[in-house]
Amino acid sequence: MLKKERHDLIMRQINLHNRVLSSDLIQLLQVSEDTIRRDLQELADQNLLFKVHGGALSKSYHSSFDDSTVYAKDRKIVIAKKAISLIKDGMVILTGGGTTILEVVKHLPENLNATFFTISPMVAIELARFPNIEVIIIGGTFSKNSQISYGGHAINQISEINIDLCLLGTSAIHPENGLTDTNWEINQLKKTIFNSSNKIAILCISEKLNITQRLKVCSLDNIDYLITELDPKSSKLEKYKSKNLKLL
Incomplete structure (x- = not known):
């Protein structure tokens, strides 16, 4: 090569x-x-x-203020606008981190009235400009690589929250193998998030479909919404259709 x-x-x-x-x-x-x-x-x-x-x-993952280098930015904006359709006034919402979640926050309605918990300081900073949104940061050990809080302290806090809607990105998703990742401790955090959330929405560009990494997070049965930039009727999503999973 x-x-x-x-x-x-x-x-x-x-x-x-x-x-x-x-x-x-x-x-x-x-x-x-x-x-x-x-x-x-x-x-x-x-x-x-x-x-x-x-x-x-x-580089793009480590700057919430300069988004000029964000990969697939146009596709992530499409995903963000779809995700916003799930958010209603009065909700308790938990977010992960990453550039797609940041696009969701940047496109929220200015008058939205909701409570947001987040494990991402960068997401919290973006949320702070909304006057009617209460922003609560989940604390814990800070991952320099993933730019989020994780560990036992974060897990304990999340386990005590009744979350209406969770918005998470993912590194990989596969129709048979579900969500997978590479970091054991962050995977444990994600499992707690899933247990504490009434609805789970996974946001990812279609290039992350049909990929499997080393560690299992959950099966597709644990996910309520899969949001990509594709039309939900796209043949690329055919294998992801199930009675428990809604495609947006």
């Missing part, structure tokens, strides 16, 4: 998942650790990603 092909594939993984582990890239590309290290350094030198210990992070 040529260097440019490796770089393009690395950037695709970064854009889709916001972060990538060197160990996963080594397995995916079938190259040495030294090769991946050099590739990540070259991409970092081009200001395309943040190189960190053990992998790399997306």
Whole structure:
């Protein structure tokens, strides 16, 4: 595989998942650790990603104020506008983090009256400009990679909330394997979120469909809404249709 092909594939993984582990890239590309290290350094030198210990992070994921580098921004705006149709006055809503959730917040009605809990400080900052929204940040250990709070303290807080609607992004979703991710501790947080939420909406661009990662979060039966930029009647979504899952 040529260097440019490796770089393009690395950037695709970064854009889709916001972060990538060197160990996963080594397995995916079938190259040495030294090769991946050099590739990540070259991409970092081009200001395309943040190189960190053990992998790399997306640049767009780490700035809520400069969204010029957000991957698939137009598609995420389409998703955001669909998600907003689920939000009603008086609701108690919990959000995850990530660029798609930030687009939801940026497009909320100015006069919305609701309570938002969030595990993302960046989302909380965006929510703060709405005069009728009460914003409550879930505290805990802060993940520098995912930019969210997690751990036992966060889990205890979320377990005590009766959530009307939860809005979460995802790294991967598959019709048979459900939601999957790569971080064990954050997966435990997500499972608590699912147990505390009356309705769950998963927001993701269609490029994340039919992907499976190492750790299981939940099956499709635990999800109420799957929101993509696609028309719900799209053939790409055929395998995701079930009696418990509504496509938006």
